[in-house]
């Protein structure tokens with residue numbers, strides 16, 4: 848894994864903690880809907896749901 852990729856993941860985890868403290872954890876940053884629990888179990892620091900993630904790419 849490249850350093851930039853590691854830094855991105857660490858930023859995502861940091862942002863996930865911030866959302867957890869703000870009470871907004873698990874909400875999609877793209878559409879504002881709750882991220883499916885199954886996705887959060889696989890990727891606890893996910894910023895958005897699968898459709899939004901694909902749109903962003």
Ligand SMILES: [Zn+2]
Pocket residue numbers: 875876877878879880895896897898899900
């Ligand atoms: Zn979404």
